[in-house]
Amino acid sequence: MTKVRDETVTVKLGELGVLHCGQSPSSAEVNEDGNGELYVTGPEQYRDGKLVHKKWTTNPKRIAPDGCIFITVKGSVGTIFRGHRAAIGRDIYAFEPFPEVDPNYVYFAILESIASIKRGAKGDIPGISKPDIVDHEILFLGPQGQAKLVAKIEALFSRLEEGVAALRGAKARLKLYRQSLLKAAFEGRLTETWRRQNPHLIEPPETLLSRIRTEREAAHKQALADWQEAVRDWECSGRLGPKPRKPAASNDFDTITQDEREPVPPIPKEWLLVRLGEVSMKWSRFFGQLGSVSKVYPG
Numbered sequence: 001m002t003k004v005r006d007e008t009v010t011v012k013l014g015e016l017g018v019l020h021c022g023q024s025p026s027s028a029e030v031n032e033d034g035n036g037e038l039y040v041t042g043p044e045q046y047r048d049g050k051l052v053h054k055k056w057t058t059n060p061k062r063i064a065p066d067g068c069i070f071i072t073v074k075g076s077v078g079t080i081f082r083g084h085r086a087a088i089g090r091d092i093y094a095f096e097p098f099p100e101v102d103p104n105y106v107y108f109a110i111l112e113s114i115a116s117i118k119r120g121a122k123g124d125i126p127g128i129s130k131p132d133i134v135d136h137e138i139l140f141l142g143p144q145g146q147a148k149l150v151a152k153i154e155a156l157f158s159r160l161e162e163g164v165a166a167l168r169g170a171k172a173r174l175k176l177y178r179q180s181l182l183k184a185a186f187e188g189r190l191t192e193t194w195r196r197q198n199p200h201l202i203e204p205p206e207t208l209l210s211r212i213r214t215e216r217e218a219a220h221k222q223a224l225a226d227w228q229e230a231v232r233d234w235e236c237s238g239r240l241g242p243k244p245r246k247p248a249a250s251n252d253f254d255t256i257t258q259d260e261r262e263p264v265p266p267i268p269k270e271w272l273l274v275r276l277g278e279v280s281m282k283w284s285r286f287f288g289q290l291g292s293v294s295k296v297y298p299g
Helices: 103-118 130-134 143-186 192-197 205-236
Strands: 002-005 008-012 017-021 037-040 069-072 080-082 086-088 092-097 137-141 272-275 293-296
Touching: 017 130, 069 103, 080 103, 086 092, 092 103, 092 130, 103 137, 103 143, 137 143, 205 272
Parallel strands: 037 086
Antiparallel strands: 002 008, 008 137, 017 092, 069 080, 069 092, 272 293
């Protein structure tokens, strides 16, 4: 025990309670049917502040009593959580504070200093030993100081959780707003005023589509010329390797049917409904997937 201030000292955890070291039954003695004692093997069985009842054992080797602080000592080393009576496997230790000590105070003290305990993990599969825990020192207060500090921490944690919940709600609302914004954009409502005020700046989408087709045809002719040259080089080299592949012809897209138009919201008269492949300049082996309906719009 080391005195820090008049009202506080540092003590080893072993002076404040008992450490129960887990021991595992055989796999044949473990079930998920609720037979026997609740069995805890790792942090995955702790969620939203509670132990998840998913394993039981008919032959518990070591039972942690109510009010213990569970610490993982193998695998996910140094995860701590509050539990209740349960059988514990070899990867779990359970610290049981003496009745005179507030278990919540000890839990928060270990939580604050768990990084220094984890630094003691050793071995090919890092693990925490019993001395790493019982010899670990924490700041210790009197009963009134423990109660006051626990109440303050829990109040602040509660405010933090409220803040997290508010952020989650804001994130969900932001996602809805983004979708609403995109919907308004592709229904023409975002640029409605600009189009009405600047009709002279709007290029008809048919003109733009025609230019795209012309550029695509020119690109295809150039690809054919490049291919023919590649074939000549391949033949001159004694036809080593695979023959260069001829570029695919430009696709002709079917007119959009009334059934395809049906689910599409109304669009401004200056816009045009087209297939995505009609406005793509790139050919690939996935080109056949570009038959879905899109919009071409000038502003």
